[in-house]
Amino acid sequence: MQNNNNGTGSAFAIQPAGVMNQLPEQFFAKLVQDVNRQVAAGHDVINLGQGNPDQPTPPHIVEELREAAGNPQYHKYSPFSGYAFLKEAAAQRYKEDYNVDLDPETEVAILFGGKTGLIEISQIMLESGDICLVPDPGYPDYWSGVALSGAEMAFMPLTEDHAYLPDYSAIAPKVLERAKLMFLNYPNNPTSATAPYSFYEQTVQFAKENQIVVASDFAYGAIGFDGEQPVSFLQVPGAKEVGVEFYTLSKTYNMAGWRVAFALGNKEIIRLINLMQDHVYVSLFGGIQAAAARALTDDQQCVKDLVHMYESRRNAFFEELEQIGWKAEAPKGSFFCWLPVPDGMNSREFATLLLEKAHVAVAPGIGFGTNGEGYVRIGLLTSEERLREAVRRIGKLNLF
Known part of the structure; x- marks a missing residue:
């Protein structure tokens, strides 16, 4: 009988690094399996239940890529930190939208999607023994970056009675002594809460006093309702001294699959992000960079239309919620809604019931952290007709 051990006498075993066992469960993967x-x-x-924009990328952006794909210059390696014209476009957009001045060369880094930057900053700033302050509930990929860095997390509860903003005064002194990084995310995923200018003023002061770097996840920064534009962390004086903001084209321009985002702000952090990426990537395909620059610098009517669409969907959805007695606060930003589960149920039980009995998929709040229990997150990422139909199906279960 042939021995398949190549004569070594023992089976070959793959021994992964220990950090691979520390990665959090990707609960969205299970959600997709259940839906399928x-x-x-x-x-x-x-x-x-998911956060994938349902509309196509605006035609003028697609056309720019089509033309740029034929440019032989872009068939070669891009500059390691990306083309200057794209960084200049990002700086221009921040100036026009938020009156924030950025040096394109030293205060803007091009990222392979926002998720990449959110992982990288933990690897850049943290090591074993450090603590990262993380919102609870919050975006689970913050946890992934901290796990890969070997650091620890301390959770900042986001509760309705505190407007889903962290209470810095509640953080223990022994935690602050070891904390080096803090994630914030407004408009917020999953709660859809927005943050006022005064909160970011408080944040800058808190960060300076405790020597904590701020990572502001501004993925939904373009999506504000009722005539209110979300506030950028970088609008506050001193913000660039203590942190960076992450901005993505995924939501603003329906470019989730294009993987274009930016880190903006503190020069030293931007330098470190570029340094790490020099060792891991050569920058985005030049044609995509050209199309992204077109998105940022062209007329922004497509963004206004998109926000109007989400606001209209929100209004239709909440009209139906009122009809079935499901009481919740309408979101002020993002394309998510944060809804309480019925009494006597937890978020997983409720989400399972809706999927199996109403064939409506929602994300259980517990998947975003302990303080997400008691809620589910829904995305306004289908037509008004389908949103209304979803609520009607749920209403037939007589849960409210």
């Missing part, structure tokens, strides 16, 4: 199982069984599932 219902679809495979022949059910019409209305999937409100």
Whole structure:
């Protein structure tokens, strides 16, 4: 009998690095599996559980890529930190939208999507023994970056009675002594809360006093309702001294699959991000950079139209919620809604019930942290008609 051990006498075993066992569970992957199982069984599932924009990228951006793809210059390696014209476009957009002045060369880094930057900053700033302050509930990929860095997390509860803003005075002194990095995210995923200018003033002061770097995740920065534009962390004097902001084209221009984002702010952090990326990547395909620059510098009517669409969807959705007695606060920003579960149920039980009985997928709040329990997150990422239909299906379960 042939020995398949190549004569070594023992089976070859893959021994991964210990950090691979520290990575958090990707609970969205299970959500997708559960939805696919219902679809495979022949059910019409209305999937409100994910955060993937449902509209196409505006045609003028697509056309720019089509033309740029034929440019031989872009068939070569891009400059390691990206083309200057794209960094200049990002700086221009921040000046026009938020009156923030940025040096394109030293205060803007091009990222392979916002998620990449959110992982990188933990690896850049943290090591074993350090603490990262993380919102709870919050975006689970913050946890991934901290795990890869070997550091620890301390959670900042986001509660309704505190407007889903962290209470810095509640953080223990022994935690602050070891804290080096803090994640913030407004408009917020999952709660959809927005942050006022005064909160960021407080944040800058808190960061300076405690020597904590701020990572502001501004992924939904373009999406504000009722005539209110979300506030950028970088608008506050002193913000660039203590941190950076992450901005993505994924939500603003329906470019989630294009993987274009930026880190903006503190020069030393931008230098470190570029240094890390020099060792891992050569920058984005030049044609995509050209299209991204067109998105940022062209007329912004497509963004206004998109925000109007989400606001209209929000209004239609909450009209239906009122009809079935499901009481919740309408979001002021993002394309998410944060809804309480019925009494006597937890968020996983409720989400499972909705999927199996109403064929409506929602994200259980516990997947975003302990303080997410008691809520579910839904995305306004389908038509008004389908959003209304989803609520009507839920209403037939007589849970409210």
